[in-house]
Amino acid sequence: MTNSKTDIQTTTSRKxxxxxxxxPYIELYEQNEExxxxxxxxxxxxxxxxxxxxxxxxxxxTPRVEIYKYTDLREPLGVDYGLNIKxxxxxxxxxxxxxxxxxxxxxxxxxxxNDAFYPMENRKSHPLPEGVIIIxxxxxxxxxxxLVEKYISKLAEKHVDGMxxxxxxxxxxxxxxxxxxxxxxxxxIQIVNIMRSDVxxxxxxxxxxxxxxxxxxxxxxxxxxxxxxxxxxNRVTEVFVGENAFYEHYKLENVSRKxxxxxxxxxxxxxxxxxxxxxxxxxxxxxxxxxxIDLDGENCETYxxxxxxxxxRQVVDNYTSILHNQPNSHSNEKFKYILxxxxxxxxxxxxxxxxxxxxxxxxxxxxNILLNHTAKMxxxxxxxxYADDVKCSHGATIGQLDEKAMxxxxxxxxxxxxxxxxxxxxxxxxxxxNIRIDALKDRIKxxxxxxxxxxxxxxxxxxxx
Amino acid sequence: MxxxxxxxxxxxxxxxxxxASVNGKEILKGVDLTVKKGEIHAIMGxxxxxKSTLASVITGNPTFEVTxxxxxxxxxxxxxLDPEERxxxxxxxSFQYPIEIPGVSMVNFMRxxxxxxxxxxxxxxISATEFLRLMRxxxxxxxxxxxxxxxxxxxxxxxxxxxxxxxxxMAMLEPKLAILDETDSGLDIDxxxxxxxGVNKLKSNENASIVITHYQRLLDYxxxxxxxxxxxxxxxxxxxxxxxxxxxxxxxxWLKK
Ligand SMILES: Nc1ncnc2c1ncn2[C@@H]1O[C@H](COP(=O)(O)OP(=O)(O)O)[C@@H](O)[C@H]1O
Ligand SMILES: [Mg+2]
Numbered sequence: 090m091t092n093s094k095t096d097i098q099t100t101t102s103r104k105x106x107x108x109x110x111x112x113p114y115i116e117l118y119e120q121n122e123e124x125x126x127x128x129x130x131x132x133x134x135x136x137x138x139x140x141x142x143x144x145x146x147x148x149x150x151t152p153r154v155e156i157y158k159y160t161d162l163r164e165p166l167g168v169d170y171g172l173n174i175k176x177x178x179x180x181x182x183x184x185x186x187x188x189x190x191x192x193x194x195x196x197x198x199x200x201x202x203n204d205a206f207y208p209m210e211n212r213k214s215h216p217l218p219e220g221v222i223i224i225x226x227x228x229x230x231x232x233x234x235x236l237v238e239k240y241i242s243k244l245a246e247k248h249v250d251g252m253x254x255x256x257x258x259x260x261x262x263x264x265x266x267x268x269x270x271x272x273x274x275x276x277x278i279q280i281v282n283i284m285r286s287d288v289x290x291x292x293x294x295x296x297x298x299x300x301x302x303x304x305x306x307x308x309x310x311x312x313x314x315x316x317x318x319x320x321x322x323n324r325v326t327e328v329f330v331g332e333n334a335f336y337e338h339y340k341l342e343n344v345s346r347k348x349x350x351x352x353x354x355x356x357x358x359x360x361x362x363x364x365x366x367x368x369x370x371x372x373x374x375x376x377x378x379x380x381x382i383d384l385d386g387e388n389c390e391t392y393x394x395x396x397x398x399x400x401x402r403q404v405v406d407n408y409t410s411i412l413h414n415q416p417n418s419h420s421n422e423k424f425k426y427i428l429x430x431x432x433x434x435x436x437x438x439x440x441x442x443x444x445x446x447x448x449x450x451x452x453x454x455x456x457n458i459l460l461n462h463t464a465k466m467x468x469x470x471x472x473x474x475y476a477d478d479v480k481c482s483h484g485a486t487i488g489q490l491d492e493k494a495m496x497x498x499x500x501x502x503x504x505x506x507x508x509x510x511x512x513x514x515x516x517x518x519x520x521x522x523n524i525r526i527d528a529l530k531d532r533i534k535x536x537x538x539x540x541x542x543x544x545x546x547x548x549x550x551x552x553x554x
Numbered sequence: 555m556x557x558x559x560x561x562x563x564x565x566x567x568x569x570x571x572x573x574a575s576v577n578g579k580e581i582l583k584g585v586d587l588t589v590k591k592g593e594i595h596a597i598m599g600x601x602x603x604x605k606s607t608l609a610s611v612i613t614g615n616p617t618f619e620v621t622x623x624x625x626x627x628x629x630x631x632x633x634x635l636d637p638e639e640r641x642x643x644x645x646x647x648s649f650q651y652p653i654e655i656p657g658v659s660m661v662n663f664m665r666x667x668x669x670x671x672x673x674x675x676x677x678x679x680i681s682a683t684e685f686l687r688l689m690r691x692x693x694x695x696x697x698x699x700x701x702x703x704x705x706x707x708x709x710x711x712x713x714x715x716x717x718x719x720x721x722x723x724m725a726m727l728e729p730k731l732a733i734l735d736e737t738d739s740g741l742d743i744d745x746x747x748x749x750x751x752g753v754n755k756l757k758s759n760e761n762a763s764i765v766i767t768h769y770q771r772l773l774d775y776x777x778x779x780x781x782x783x784x785x786x787x788x789x790x791x792x793x794x795x796x797x798x799x800x801x802x803x804x805x806x807x808w809l810k811k
Contacts (some may be wrong), residue, residue, distance in 0.1 A: 492617075497653040497707075500613050501667035501723065502641035502674065511666065515657025515706075 110166045111148045118258055121174055128176040129261035130227035132234070132241045133295055140246075140257025147251040156250070159435025159467050160377045160406040165349035168319045170291035173203060176261065193528035196279035196309065199223060199264065203284060204294035204324075206264050215276065222267040223278060226297055229265035236267065241297055244327045244355035250379070252351045256293050256325045263296035263326075268304040270331070277307040277337075277526050282322075284312075284348065289319040296324070302331035302359075307526060309339040312350065320348040328356040330364055332386065337365040337525060341533075346374045346401060353379040360386025360415070367523055368395035368424075369533065370405045371540050381410040382420075384446075389418040396425050396520040398540050399432035406435035411453075413446040416476075420450070425520050426457040427513055427541075428464035436468045438483060444475040453483040458490060458516060513541050564590045565626075566731055566762045567612075572623035573787075574611045581607045583787035584623070589731070592759045596773055596798060597766045599784035600806050605766045606650050608784065609735045613647045614640050627731070641667075642674030644730030648720035648737045650766075655707040660719075663707045664689065664726055671727060692725040695755065697748050713740045721752040732756060733764045738772040750775030770802040783809055 118125070118141055126134050149166050150157035197215060200207035206225035217223065222233070229237050245253055264280060284292065300306050314320055330336045336356070344350065350373065358364055368378055382391055397405040411420045426434040438453045457466045470483040490512050498508035517537055524530040567589040574582040581604045589595055597605055611618050612625065614637035625632040632640060655663070668688075669679045680688070693700060698718050708716050717737050724732055737749050753763055753776050765776055773781075773795060781797040782789045783806065791797065791809055 491653075491655075493653050494655045496615050496617075496637060497649065497655070498658075498663070498667075499637040500615075500641055500647050500649075501663070501727065502638050502671040503663075503666050504638050504670060505636070507666060507670065508638075511658050511662070512655070515655065518657035 109148070110163060111145070114255070114259075115145060117172070124174055125259070125261060128174060130225070130230040130263070130295075132226065132230040132237045133257075133260055133262075135238075136242050136246055136257055140254050143249075144251060144254035144258050147249065147254055149255070150251045154251070156408060156437070157377075159408075159433075159437070160375065160404065162252075162349065162351070162375070162377070165319070165321055165375055168289050168321070170289045170319070170321055171286065172259065172291050172293075173205075174261070176205065178205070194277060194279065194309075194526065194532070195528075196277045197223065197274075198279045199281070201264060201280060201282045201294070203286065203290065204260070204292035205262060218272055218274065220269040220272055221274065222265065224265055226263045226265045226295060227261075229267075229297070233267070236299070237265065237297065240299055240327065240329050242295075242327070244357055244381075244383070245295075245325050245353070248353075248355075250353075252323055252377075253325060253353055253379075256295060256323050256353070259323075260293040260295035260325065263294040263324075265296070266298040266306070266308065268300045268306045270301040271303040272301075273305040274307065277309050277529070279309045279311065282310065282312045284314040284316070284320045284322060284344065286316055286318055286320070291321040291323070293323045294325070296326040298326065298328040298336075300328070300330050300334045300336045303333045304331065305335040307337040307339070309341065309526070309529060312340070312342045312344050314345040314348050317345065317347065320345070322348065322350045322352070324351070325353045326355070328354070330356060330358045330362045332359045333361045334359070335363045337367075339367045339524065339526070339529065340369065340378070342370045342376060343372045343536075344374065346372075346403065348373060349375040351377045351379070353381075355381050355383075357383045357385055358389045358391065361388045362386065363390045364392070365523065365525065366391075366393045366395075367520070368393075368407060369520075370395070370397045370399070371536060373399070373403055373405065375404040376406065378407045378409075380407065381412070383412045383414060384418045384420065385414050387415045387417045389415075389420075391418070391420040392523060393420070393422040394424065394520045394523045396517050396537075397434055398427050398517075398537065399434065400429035401432060402430070403432040404435075405432075408435075408437045408439075410439040410441065411451065412441040412443075413449045413451065413476075414443045416445060416447045416449065418446070418449060420452070422451075422453040423520065423523075424455045425517055426455075426466060427460065427516065428457065428466055429460040431463045433464070434466040434468075436466075436485075437471060438469070439471040440473070440481060440483070442474040442476050442479055442481065446476045447478040449476060449479040449481070451479070451481040453481075455485040456516070457485075457487045458513065459487060460490070510538070510541050514538060566591050566628060567632075568626045569612075570623055570625075572608075572611065572625060573621045574607060574618045575621055576607070576618050580621070581618070581787055582611065585784070585787070585789055587782065587789065589762050589764065591762055592757075593779045594753075594757070594763045594765060594776060596776075596778035596781045596795075597764060597784055598768055598781060598798065598801055600768070603784045604787045605784050606735055607787075609647055609650075609733045609764075609766060612640075612733060613637055613645060638670065639674070641727075642671050646724050646727055646729030646732045648717075648724060648732065648734040650735040650739075652708050652711075652716040652720055654709045654711075656709050658707050660703040660705060660707055661689075664703075664723070667723070667727065688726060692722055695725050696722045696752055698722050714742070714745050717741055718745060718748065721749050724756070725752055728756065730761050731764070732761070733766070735766045736768070737765075738767050738769060746772060747775060770798040773798045785810060
C-alpha cells in the first residue's frame with residue numbers, strides 16, 4: 090500500500106477540542122480546491138464551489154435537523170479520515186481480493202475500489218450490447234461531455250442536505266452507466282464497491298445512470314469492506330429513467346461494523362416508466378439511505394422495498410421520498426426491519442402528491458420486529474397530499490415475533506430456534522420476492538437465512554455477492 | 555409385581571391433580587385423567603370449562619402456568635419438557651384455532667417438523683422423494699386439495715380447510731398421543747367423516763387419542779372408550795359412550811348442581 094499519510098490528504102489538524110466538525114473539511118477544501126479540480130471528473134467541477142458554499146452554510150446534519158433526527162453522524166464524522174484527493178491508485182486487484190459471485194447471475198461485473206472505478210482491461214465479463222457505456226464518470230466527462238452535462242447534479246443540487254452538499258464539494262469520480270434508447274440489457278450490471286485502506290478512510294463518490302426511452306437495465310450495487318479500519322462512505326447516485334423504460338436498482342450492503350455509509354439515491358422517472366428499488370442492509374455499522382423518487386410523468390410504476398437485519402449496535406435509517414408530480418401513477422413502498430440487541434432502526438416514508446397528480450395510487454408499509462427490549466425502531470409516515478382524487482394508504486407496525494405461531498410450530502416438533510428463524514425468514518419473504526433477478530433472489534435467500542442463523546456475523550469474508 | 559409393571563407399560567398419560575392458570579386466573583382446578591394405550595377418551599363440557607386449556611397444558615403452551623399437580627407421559631415427567639420435546643415424544647395437538655403463518659410454506663413447515671421429530675428419535679432426515687411420497691399419500695388419505703400444500707401454513711384457508719390440514723399434519727407425523735380440540739366444529743358431515751377416518755386409521759394398540767368436542771356427532775364415527783365431562787376446571791363425571799348420548803339429550807345442567 091502506498092496510501093501513507095503523505096499521499097493521502099488528512100485532516101490531522103483537527104483536535105478533540107475543535108469546536109466544529111466541519112472546520113477541518115472546510116480548510117481541506119480551501120487549501121486543495123485546485124488539486125480537487127485537477128483530479129476530478131470535469132462535470133463535477135461546475136457545481137463544486139456552490140456545493141461547498143452550501144455545505145459551509147448547512148454544515149453536517151445533526152439530529153436537530155428534522156430529516157436526520159434518527160441518525161447521529163457526529164461520532165463517525167469526528168474520526169480523522171484520509172481522503173484520496175490526488176486519486177492515487179490503490180494497488181489492489183479486486184478479482185483477487187474479492188471472489189465475487191452470485192451463482193448463475195452472470196452479470197456485467199464492475200468494481201469500484203473506494204471511490205475509484207476500477208480499470209477493466211482484463212475483465213472477464215461479457216461484451217456490452219451496442220451503444221451501452223459503463224465507464225468512470227471522469228472518463229465519461231471527457232468522452233461524452235454533452236451527455237454527462239445534460240444530467241449531472243440535476244437532482245442532487247435541488248437538495249438542502251449537508252451530506253449531499255458535502256458530496257458536491259468533495260466527490261471527484263464515480264461510475265457512469267448509459268443505456269441508449271430501446272436497448273434491453275439481457276443481464277444485470279453488477280457494481281461491487283470495495284472499501285480498502287490501511288488508514289481510516291473517507292470516500293465521496295458521485296454516480297450517474299441514464300436509461301433512455303424504452304431501455305431496460307438492472308443494476309446491482311454491492312457494498313463491501315475488506316479492512317478493519319473506520320470507513321466513511323458518502324455517495325450520491327443519480328438515475329434518469331426515460332419514457333417506457335424499465336429500471337431496477339438493488340443495493341446490497343454487507344460491510345463492517347466500523348463503516349458509516351451515507352448513500353443518496355435519486356431517481357427521476359418519465360412517463361410510463363417502471364422502477365424497482367430494493368434496499369437490502371444485511372450487515373453494517375451506521376447506514377443512512379436517502380432515497381428519493383420523482384415521478385415526473387404520467388402512468389409511472391414505482392416499487393420501493395427494503396429490508397434490514399441488524400444486531401449489535403448497528404444503525405439503519407432509511408429516509409425515503411416518493412413524489413407524485415403527475416397524475417395516474419402508482420407507487421408501492423414496503424420496508425421491513427428485524428432488529429436485535431442494541432441496534433436502532435429509522436424509517437421515514439415521505440409521500441408527496443402534487444395538486445394535479447389525480448388518480449394517484451400510493452401504498453406505503455413499514456413493518457418491524459424487535460427481537461429484544463434494547464433494540465429501537467422509529468418510524469414515521471409523512472404524507473403531503475394536495476390532490477383530492479387519490480388512493481393513498483400507509484401503515485406501520487412494531488412488534489415481536491408471533492407467539493401463537495411460535496407455539497404452533499414448536500407443537501409440531503420444530504425447535505424454538507428454528508421456529509424463530511422460520512418466522513423471521515417468512516417476515517422478509519415479500520421483500521425478497523420483490524427481487525426480479527432469480528439468481529440474486531436465490532442468493533439473498535441463502536444469505537438472509539445465514540444471517541438469521543447468526544452465521545454471517547462478520548461479513549463472511551465478504552463473499553456476499 | 556408382574557401385574558403392576560404391565561400396568562405401568564400400558565399407561566400412556568397420567569394427569570394428577572393438575573392446576574393451571576393464566577395471568578393469575580386459575581382455569582384448571584385439579585384435573586385427574588389416566589389414558590392407557592389403545593384408548594380413545596372424549597372430553598366434553600360447556601364453553602369456557604377449560605378443555606382447550608387442558609390441551610394447551612399437556613402440550614406445553616407457555617401462556618399457561620402449571621401451579622400444582624403432575625403429568626406423567628410414558629413414565630417421564632412431561633412438565634419438564636419443552637413443547638417441541640413433547641411433540642418429538644409423540645404428542646400431537648389438533649388446534650381448535652389453527653394458526654396462520656404467512657410466508658412459511660406448508661411444504662417447508664412439514665419438512666422442518668418431520669425432520670425435527672426424526673432428529674429427536676435419532677433418525678436420518680427424510681429424503682426428498684420419500685417426503686413427496688408421504689405428502690401425496692397423506693393428502694389422499696384426508697382428501698386435501700393438492701393446492702393447499704403449496705400455500706403458506708393455513709393462510710387464507712377456510713375453516714374446514716384448516717381443520718383438514720390439522721388432520722393432514724397428524725397423519726404426516728403419526729403421533730402416539732393425539733389430542734383433537736374441537737376438530738369437528740364447523741365441519742360438514744363429509745369432512746367429519748374424513749377427520750374421523752384419519753383418527754381411526756391412526757388407532758392401534760400402541761396409540762391413544764383424546765377427543766375434545768361438545769357435540770356427540772363426532773362420537774358416532776369415533777367411538778370413545780370413556781367420556782369425561784369437564785366443568786369449571788374439573789372432571790365432574792366419567793362414563794362410557796352412552797354418557798355422550800345422555801349429554802346430548804339433557805345438556806350439562808343436570809351435572810352441575
Ligand atoms: N390466553 C388466555 N388468557 C386469559 N384467559 C384465558 C386464556 N385462555 C383461556 N382463558 C380463559 O380460560 C377459560 C377456559 O378457556 P378454554 O380452556 O378455552 O375453554 P374451553 O376450551 O372449554 O371452551 C375461559 O374462561 C377463558 O376465557
Ligand atoms: Mg376450547
